[in-house]
Amino acid sequence: MAESTLVSDLLLFVKSNFLPLLVLFFTTRAIYRRYFHPLAKYPGPFICSVTRLWKVWSVYQGHTELDFIDLHRRYGKIVRVAPNELSFSSPTAAHDILAPGNGFTKTEFYRVFPPKHAPDIFTEIREWKHSAMKRVAVVPYSLASVQKMSPWIEEVQRELIGKIGEYADGEKVCNLGDLLHFFAFDVIGEFAFSQRYGFVAQEKDVGGTIKFIDDVQWYDGIIGQIPEFRHVLRESPIVQYLISILSPPQITQMALAEIAKRKKTGGFFLEPERKDLLGQLMQGQAKDSSKFSEMDVFSVAHGAIGAGADSTASTMQSFFHFVLSNREIYDKLCKEIREADLSPNVSWAEAQDLPYFQACLLEAMRMRPAVGLSIPRYVPKGGAKIDGKYYRGGIVVSVNGWAVHRDALYGDSVHEFHPERWFSETAKEMKKHMYQFGGGGHLCIGRNVALFEINKIIPQLLMNFDFELVHPGRPLKSHSTFFVVQSGLEVFVRRR
Numbered sequence: 001m002a003e004s005t006l007v008s009d010l011l012l013f014v015k016s017n018f019l020p021l022l023v024l025f026f027t028t029r030a031i032y033r034r035y036f037h038p039l040a041k042y043p044g045p046f047i048c049s050v051t052r053l054w055k056v057w058s059v060y061q062g063h064t065e066l067d068f069i070d071l072h073r074r075y076g077k078i079v080r081v082a083p084n085e086l087s088f089s090s091p092t093a094a095h096d097i098l099a100p101g102n103g104f105t106k107t108e109f110y111r112v113f114p115p116k117h118a119p120d121i122f123t124e125i126r127e128w129k130h131s132a133m134k135r136v137a138v139v140p141y142s143l144a145s146v147q148k149m150s151p152w153i154e155e156v157q158r159e160l161i162g163k164i165g166e167y168a169d170g171e172k173v174c175n176l177g178d179l180l181h182f183f184a185f186d187v188i189g190e191f192a193f194s195q196r197y198g199f200v201a202q203e204k205d206v207g208g209t210i211k212f213i214d215d216v217q218w219y220d221g222i223i224g225q226i227p228e229f230r231h232v233l234r235e236s237p238i239v240q241y242l243i244s245i246l247s248p249p250q251i252t253q254m255a256l257a258e259i260a261k262r263k264k265t266g267g268f269f270l271e272p273e274r275k276d277l278l279g280q281l282m283q284g285q286a287k288d289s290s291k292f293s294e295m296d297v298f299s300v301a302h303g304a305i306g307a308g309a310d311s312t313a314s315t316m317q318s319f320f321h322f323v324l325s326n327r328e329i330y331d332k333l334c335k336e337i338r339e340a341d342l343s344p345n346v347s348w349a350e351a352q353d354l355p356y357f358q359a360c361l362l363e364a365m366r367m368r369p370a371v372g373l374s375i376p377r378y379v380p381k382g383g384a385k386i387d388g389k390y391y392r393g394g395i396v397v398s399v400n401g402w403a404v405h406r407d408a409l410y411g412d413s414v415h416e417f418h419p420e421r422w423f424s425e426t427a428k429e430m431k432k433h434m435y436q437f438g439g440g441g442h443l444c445i446g447r448n449v450a451l452f453e454i455n456k457i458i459p460q461l462l463m464n465f466d467f468e469l470v471h472p473g474r475p476l477k478s479h480s481t482f483f484v485v486q487s488g489l490e491v492f493v494r495r496r
């Protein structure tokens with residue numbers, strides 16, 4: 001009896017003093033986090049030490065990559081960016097955090113990315129499941145397999161060159177950035193589903209796909225900083241219901257139709273020699289469906305669209321913007337490519353033999369890696385060493401490629417585009433520490449696709465055309481969702 005009176009008195013007290021108690025709770029928590037938390041000794045802005053809202057705001061604003069460069073410039077190589085999170089800008093620390101076998105695991109940040117019930121290789125945070133999916137996917141994503149898709153990738157290349165030719169023959173300004181974006185989507189369509197979505201042909205964002213992906217990823221990026229809120233937002237039953245009654249985006253519909261078609265015919269591939277990602281995943285599922293389910297086939301194949309196009313497009317746009325912004329670099333690059341006697345479709349091997357082109361590409365990926373947000377990992381339960389120093393288990397440690405790539409390890413004038421740095425004695429060490437594709441056990445599985453198309457198309461474009469920026473000195477417009485989504489690469493183009 002006495003006990004129940006005590007409980008009801010307590011509830012009454014809480015009810016009548018709700019607001020002051022709330023203020024007391026948040027104040028006490030802020031004081032603890034700022035002064036007594038195990039990470040209290042690390043430098044960083046005051047706001048970051050007491051709340052994750054700074055990170056939310058930063059992603060909302062769309063320039064997290066620049067915010068992180070600035071944070072590390074102001075506070076040093078280790079910055080407390082949230083009450084339980086440290087950001088590292090040293091390349092050797094990034095290596096320790098991302099290295100396979102070091103026990104660092106993906107955080108709930110990744111769980112926010114859809115689809116909720118069918119995580120793909122990127123969003124799956126259970127390491128055992130991630131490994132099972134990767135085991136099936138590494139084969140279609142291998143360079144050898146990607147190279148076998150050349151005939152269809154080359155068709156998209158010819159289409160793009162034809163389109164740019166139309167601009168060269170006409171008077172209109174060419175939006176090269178948009179065309180490269182469309183190209184990246186069509187290549188992924190061919191690689192993953194043997195489908196040409198028609199972005200290049202129609203010169204438009206088919207079905208609003210690019211806009212849809214960017215909007216969704218912006219949400220993911222923001223809520224990913226406070227992942228528990230996903231339960232009351234997109235993952236709440238009401239929103240899930242609303243999503244279920246809306247028709248899925250056009251390219252998702254095309255992917256589903258392609259899967260249904262192949263299931264009906266019982267064949268894995270459209271044509272026997274056309275070994276696309278979807279068919280190879282279906283083969284993997286047929287071998288052992290207990291380890292790789294039908295849902296995995298859909299999520300891994302579909303995941304390629306979300307992960308593979310914006311990223312590759314952003315990299316190509318950065319490349320062109322840097323190179324076209326410096327006449328000396330542009331001339332040197334064109335000379336190398338135009339004197340190299342390349343075949344019309346430029347093979348992978350031929351592109352590897354273009355040292356200055358490779359230096360420009362590395363430099364573009366160093367300066368503007370396509371992922372703008374930080375990659376977060378949990379320190380394993382028992383704690384772990386980073387850069388030789390011990391960190392307790394359970395804290396989040398993160399790596400932002402933009403901040404890391406400005407370390408002195410990459411030489412002088414790290415804030416400037418300077419391809420010549422890749423011919424220095426330290427180039428080997430620098431290459432070892434490039435994080436544009438992440439690293440370790442979660443190193444980008446699609447990098448062969450991206451590098452393959454980039455290595456073929458860029459030399460071809462420079463072989464065929466002369467480009468000039470319409471607005472020299474004007475930076476690209478950019479907005480970091482997860483990827484750095486860019487626009488504004490407008491050029492004058494002439495045939496050679």
Ligand code: HEM
Nearest residue numbers: 121122304307308311312315370436437438442444446450
């Ligand atoms: C230049 C283009 C690309 C860049 C810069 C890039 C960058 C990255 C980065 C930084 C990661 C690590 C993310 C993390 O650990 O949180 C990653 C992972 C991933 N990327 Fe890419 N990516 C590119 C192209 C592609 C393409 C073309 C595809 C698919 C066709 C793809 C599919 C994936 C997948 C599935 C993962 C998850 C890998 C894992 O966790 O094991 N990416 N990418």
